[in-house]
Amino acid sequence: MPVTIPEGQVYLDNASTSFPKPEVVADAIAKAVRIVGLTTGRGTYFCEINPDDITVKVRRMLARLINVDNPRRIIFTYSATDSINLVLFGALGEGDHMLISPLEHHAVSRAVHYLRETRGVAFDVMPADSDGRIIPERIAEVVKPNTRLACISHISNVAGTVQPLIDIGAELKRLNVPFMVDASQSAGCHAIDVQAMNLDVVAAPGHKSLLGLPGSGVLYLGERLKPAPLRVGGTGVKSELYHLPPELPVYYESGTPNVLGIIALEASLGFIFEQTIGAFEERCRKLCGRMLSALQELPGVSIVGPTDPAIRAPVISFNVEGFSPKELSELLADKYHIAHRGGLHCAPMAHEFFGTTEYGGAVRVSPAFLTPDEEVEYFCDVMEEVTADLA
Numbered sequence: 398m399p400v401t402i403p404e405g406q407v408y409l410d411n412a413s414t415s416f417p418k419p420e421v422v423a424d425a426i427a428k429a430v431r432i433v434g435l436t437t438g439r440g441t442y443f444c445e446i447n448p449d450d451i452t453v454k455v456r457r458m459l460a461r462l463i464n465v466d467n468p469r470r471i472i473f474t475y476s477a478t479d480s481i482n483l484v485l486f487g488a489l490g491e492g493d494h495m496l497i498s499p500l501e502h503h504a505v506s507r508a509v510h511y512l513r514e515t516r517g518v519a520f521d522v523m524p525a526d527s528d529g530r531i532i533p534e535r536i537a538e539v540v541k542p543n544t545r546l547a548c549i550s551h552i553s554n555v556a557g558t559v560q561p562l563i564d565i566g567a568e569l570k571r572l573n574v575p576f577m578v579d580a581s582q583s584a585g586c587h588a589i590d591v592q593a594m595n596l597d598v599v600a601a602p603g604h605k606s607l608l609g610l611p612g613s614g615v616l617y618l619g620e621r622l623k624p625a626p627l628r629v630g631g632t633g634v635k636s637e638l639y640h641l642p643p644e645l646p647v648y649y650e651s652g653t654p655n656v657l658g659i660i661a662l663e664a665s666l667g668f669i670f671e672q673t674i675g676a677f678e679e680r681c682r683k684l685c686g687r688m689l690s691a692l693q694e695l696p697g698v699s700i701v702g703p704t705d706p707a708i709r710a711p712v713i714s715f716n717v718e719g720f721s722p723k724e725l726s727e728l729l730a731d732k733y734h735i736a737h738r739g740g741l742h743c744a745p746m747a748h749e750f751f752g753t754t755e756y757g758g759a760v761r762v763s764p765a766f767l768t769p770d771e772e773v774e775y776f777c778d779v780m781e782e783v784t785a786d787l788a
């Protein structure tokens with residue numbers, strides 16, 4: 398029997414941005430825009446919402462989420478790209494060298510190519526196994542005396558590969574190389590522990606698994622790196638100075654922040670703590686296992702990256718014999734109303750690593766904690782229908 402196609406969409410594109418958001422997030426946003434002027438450090442508030450207090454609170458919540466002692470080291474940015482750019486462009490210059498993983502998103506890979514072309518910053522890719530997981534004991538092979546930073550995407554936005562950050566962090570500490578993690582696909586749904594993992598920098602967007610809004614980003618900056626600021630301007634404090642106040646976090650927060658984004662994070666982080674990160678991890682592992690086993694049983698389907706749910710997240714890219722990713726993508730969207738993403742996913746390095754560049758990438762589906770089970774089952778049924786003739 399053919400699958401029944403829903404009138405609305407089935408949302409399997411959480412790797413792009415999370416949907417749905419928790420109800421408390423929608424409520425908090427709607428309430429805030431109605432009753433308060435959205436700025437911080439610059440205004441006076443005569444209502445029950447005080448953005449200054451919320452900003453302080455959200456810094457503390459984020460510090461708790463990733464086990465940081467000093468919340469002043471949590472900096473609000475406008476996206477993960479913004480956080481990553483701040484560190485790369487602020488800290489690296491002529492003669493420096495850095496390390497990256499083979500699975501980086503363009504937020505890192507374009508930035509390092511740009512830095513190489515414009516500033517002569519060199520980079521090498523750390524050795525990895527066939528799943529794209531860095532091999533800690535081989536990192537020393539690519540470290541140089543001028544290696545200033547290693548940057549790794551915690552969870553690949555193509556293959557879902559989860560990097561073994563504890564072991565990598567221990568090795569980078571031994572080698573005295575500062576460690577930056579792009580937590581775009583992990584912050585909010587996967588445990589991150591700055592102290593246990595020896596992390597110097599964590600970058601994350603507010604709109605993915607932190608369940609907040611686009612235009613909000615987060616940066617944890619440890620003591621070892623002191624990047625120059627990317628933006629210089631008003632901070633709302635110490636207006637008598639013609640230079641930036643040197644203290645964190647204002648040194649890196651010139652300009653009116655995305656207050657609505659911060660208010661959304663207060664609500665979404667509250668939801669995440671209430672549910673617990675352990676519950677997020679467990680549900681993601683379950684969804685991942687269900688989708689992988691369904692896809693593996695189908696004829697003509699090849700999955701990109703690891704097939705063991707223990708070392709991957711439910712960011713699942715795949716190809717189907719006889720379809721280009723573009724054709725399959727159009728079919729899933731136009732006929733079956735499945736929101737997903739096809740192509741190279743802003744991560745051509747990862748597709749090159751897994752040998753999918755020549756096909757034009759792959760089709761990616763990415764359920765998350767709030768994805769209803771029925772939507773996952775619908776996808777599995779659709780894929781059975783799509784591949785029926787290949788048997």
Ligand SMILES: Cc1ncc(COP(=O)(O)O)c(C=O)c1O
Nearest residue numbers: 476477478502504550554581602
């Ligand atoms: C691994 C990874 N890094 C960085 C980014 C960039 O995030 P943003 O566009 O929110 O800056 C993404 C977004 O897809 C991502 O998946």
